[in-house]
Amino acid sequence: MELIDKLSILADAAKYDASCASSGAPNRSSRGKAGLGASSGMGICHSFTPDGRCVSLLKVLLTNFCLYDCQYCINRRSSNIPRARFTPEEVVRLTLSFYRRNTISGLFLSSGIIRSSDYTMEQLIQVARLLRETHQFRGYIHLKAIPEADPKLLEEAGRYADRLSANIELPTLASLKTLAPEKELGTIHSAMGQIRQGIDAANDAATQDAKQPPRSANPKRLAPRYAPGGQSTQMIVGADATDDRTILQSAEQLYRDFRLKRVYYSAFSPIPERPAGLPQAAPPLLREHRLYQADFLIRGYGFAAAELLGKPGNLELEIDPKLAWALTHRDTFPVDLNRAEPALIARVPGIGLRSVQRLVELRRQRKIRFQDLIALRCRVETLRPFVVTQDYRPADGQRDSARLRQQLTAPQPAQMALW
């Protein structure tokens, strides 16, 4: 099979993984050195496909042959799809060529399980080793961690990769049992735990180095890096009946227990030869969007999952989770922007983290007026009922939440219409 045909098949097979981030890598440069590639903390989207998703990395499977039969997966062994397999050299060649043309910032390599978990992991490592050692490639590398693989292999993978990810896909034991009977939550968790340990150990060693630099400046003497971009995972949304509350609580737990950098949510997309029990519906994109918003509030704004969804069920689709929280906590508002703690200002709908910081800076110099919120481009219509400034106090502060909700409910974005 020609390279171009393999690429067509193995990119198609890999697109169900939502992650394409190239952020969080340490600063590397190839200036004045042999080899190719650089990285910085900031990711780069080199293109956007018409689904609005960022193309940052060459995201392919090494092979879509797979021993497993995960029902939600297009590559499961019972799926009647074209199969292909890259050699490690072919992946290297594509990565370097695309990188030089500036169409990607690195590689995200995953694979179906062939022969054994160890063998599969070794193959992924082989690609990363070729890139890093033979070609001195300094761009971004994200490798899939195969949960059942030998811990030594995960250790090795972390030395080459900027990011490792083991996908949880389904957050409950029951879902995994029905849809991915050959996978176990326990092994996925232990792989994540191990990656976390690797990262922690490398960080400890790096802190040591920073305090007491080794006498030789040879970088080889410095603490070895281990997946400096952290680890991530993905959960499928809408393949079964798991609700948002379960999903968000699992995410919160994963952030806490394994210090994940990111949890990705992937709206289940219809696949060919759909097994019984799986939806043949449009991917629930709006639901996925609300999950990302809630996730952001948990990571950045100090919300707990239980605050955002107190009872079983899903997040509201009509309004975003921050507004939903504010509407059910009217006694917290209005918030006086000249007095309130920054953490509370961050809970005001329509005010983002950057504006919080700017407001706090500003009020050290003078009193905040309503005009400032307009100048800072906060979402004024949304925040109006929730704030007090030097010259403004909501007249409609007494108004009941139901009417506010109605008023603030944005019309459904057109893109969410189904076919």
Place this chain on the structure above:
Amino acid sequence: MTPAPSAGAMPWVVPAADFGQWRDAARRLLQAGVPPAAVVWEDTRESQGDLFADTTAGAIRLPEPSVAPAPVRIGREDLALLERASRYRSGDGEQNRWALLYRVMWRLHHGERDATHPADSDGRVLHQRRHAVKREAHHMHAFLRFYRDATDGDEADARGSQDAPGGESLHGRADCLGRKDDRDRENDLGVEESQASFIAWFEPAHDVLDLGAEHFADRLGGNPFLIATPRNGVAWDGQHLDYRTPCPPAWTARARAAQAAGEDSEHALWRTYFVSTFNPARLNHRVMTQHMPQRFWRHLSEGDLIPALEARARHGGRRLAQEASVGERKGKTLPPSRR
């Protein structure tokens, strides 16, 4: 010392082509106590490449420096903000960059510390401009596309003696570019390209060429590259960046030719990847154009694919995430494992 012009007197007319020139002039004017209303700033950067640009060249008339000038102080962050904002190319009806900067400097100098705060009327414009500049630099990092430079083969030989970094790389030198048959090329492309030259054409909306060039020098290391833009250009030989204003016509011609030729099979591979990684079931035109404005499409080798992919997705392709051409290939189920 020449006194500042009093009300009704001739204003100072001060041309500036870059931030450094503006800064020197602004310092002198501030020290002489010339208020913003008494200066007319000429943006000679805007008129670069203009035949009449050098009418403003001659001697620039500025207030004489005083014997013991009071030092002008500005916070490091404020200075960085002014420098970035100055790269913004004003559109019709927008303020001249140097006039805005000078007014802000004047206000800071007179104790108005919030002149650079985003809630201030001037500060807001500065922040918006800095943001637009940062975004444009990011666009350049993201959407610029390199093509193999057609004139590469000859130049590579000439460069051989210059001892570029990476010259002793593991992979040896690429002397016979384009002279191998395609299959060989495909197999050891990674080896062969380790010293090839690349060229790009880009049309930045603001003055960000140097921000892009530094970035690409980090990425490409030993690979020489050349970037041509409508105003200026830059060449990287593996060691130094060589800026030219205006951009030499030969560079422009080469860059455009390389892009028009669509180069080699490599961009065909990229286009294939782009098609396959797209998920038609998630079609979302609005989000895509928000992130990747249409003005960039014509410079992307995948740009012309977008309308076709969207049309196909709208007409039934959304029912599946799988790319249609992959679905048409012969499939294969696998036996249960014997583990």
